[in-house]
Amino acid sequence: MHTLAYGTQEKSASLSPVQFTRQPVRAGEVEIEITHCGVCHSDLHQARDDWSNTVYPCVPGHEIIGKVTRVGDGVSKFSEGETVGVGCMVNSCQACEACRRGEEQYCSGPKSCTLTYNGPKIPDGTNTYGGYATGITVREEFVLNIPDAISPAEAAPILCAGVTTYSPMKHWNLQKGQSLGVAGIGGLGHMAVQIGKALGASVTALTTSADKSDLARELGADTVIVMSDETALKDGARSLDMLIDTIPYAHDITPYIKLMKPGGVIALVGNFIEMPAFVPADLVFHRLTLAGSLIGGITDTAEVLELCAEHGIRPQIELIDMDGINEAFKRMEGEDVRFRHVIDMSSLKSRRDELTPEASEIAAPNRGDVTG
CATH class of the missing domain: 3.40.50.720 (NAD(P)-binding Rossmann-like Domain)
Known part of the structure; x- marks a missing residue:
């Protein structure tokens, strides 16, 4: 899947167009065309290497909403055309004590959980790329149903x-x-x-x-x-x-x-x-x-989506185009957001032909594998 995105290749650089190829869907995986992505303060910290752990190139975004475009063999929970969400993780060992109790964020498997972006894995060290992009492929276990009562744009920040x-x-x-x-x-x-x-x-x-x-x-x-x-x-x-x-x-x-x-x-x-x-x-x-406390597991995420749907809880959002992300980062640094930016990814898709020739080619992302 040819993917257009916004990312940064060093901590002092603004986010700019990049492109890469995600590998074809495998058994147990779900391919998603991204329609919206929330802008989290963690995205800013990670892009700027504030935690001294960023691997570049970095494509942020872990509050992802989109449409299923393809499913791999064995996928039973999702089908093409459904609106789904992806939060802060795309994989874990699924076998350790933390994973078995539904707290995949604390996975103690050989490689721990795989973060949606900036999730490099030893020994190959390749990175994962997040939701400031036109598409993503994720293990079925880390894809979430979005209640009909919540709009896609409003659902995005709930995932983090x-x-x-x-x-x-x-x-x-x-x-x-x-x-x-x-x-x-x-x-x-x-x-x-x-x-x-x-x-x-x-x-x-x-x-x-x-x-x-x-x-x-x-x-x-x-x-x-x-x-x-x-x-x-x-x-x-x-x-x-x-x-x-x-x-x-x-x-x-x-x-x-x-x-x-x-x-x-x-x-x-x-x-x-x-x-x-x-x-x-x-x-x-x-x-x-x-x-x-670190984010939440998949069970907790599904629960809070239902809680928000039932009680009318919604984030207050400001919808922005993808090319407004650097200004959004500046406003976030100045605490001038009430309370969450959400990127309308159609703004990136509509400029695909215009941007692709000038977008930097970066290495294919890590698949989120945690075994082996």
Whole structure:
């Protein structure tokens, strides 16, 4: 499958047209023509090598919606023409303890799970390419049905932002009537507020931007605390059972710790970079858990899609053309997005003939194999 995409070949470069050939569908695989792809803050971090692990060329995108165009032998769950989704993974060993319990993101097989993009595998080291592209081929087990109630553009961010915030709520057993804090009201946080409300929690939005207060309440937040408001922080002390921290950069965790009830859980889902030093006394004296959570497995992703369909939970999106991606990255860096860009991939397909001659040819992507 000849594929046109946008990617970058070094961390200082803007995203630009590239092309490559995906190999034919094999048994158990599903070929998908991509119609929409969400723009995640992780895409920006990965393209810029902020985590010092990027393999170039890098084609981002792990919030993928599209139409099935071909299925391989043995595929039984999907057929041509269906609208489907692909999230942050395209394969795993399917045999280890984590995979058997539906947490493929923690696969402990010989090569771990294969990420949708930037998923190089030893020994060959070739990369995987993501959803800023016209098409993708994925193992059947990592393709998701999209409920009819959710539009393709709105479904895209649920595959990352939705499941990344739902998964820790499920794992640490958020109960109806408990108090949930959401730190950072951006792409992940605005989904966490809505999901927490749907699960029956009382939700407190925690933001450094006072101008997001009304937006947070519109999303369903019962309370909003602006983190510069010392009185509000004092009044909110020891009020939260659980906190989902979506902030994607290093930040002082101390003010958030002081908001937690004894026995509470703080789940970090946004910050992969560093944690500034803090005094752990409150963790000890109040038996708090400071934990992390990585995306979610396929079961959790299917569950959150159904939850969003049932409760009318939708991401707030701004649809963009593919050639607007570099401007979208700049706006994301400046926190000028309410709350998620989604690429209309028809804008790339419509320019196929125009772009193909000038698009850089890059190596064929890794197939996502995890065995052998």
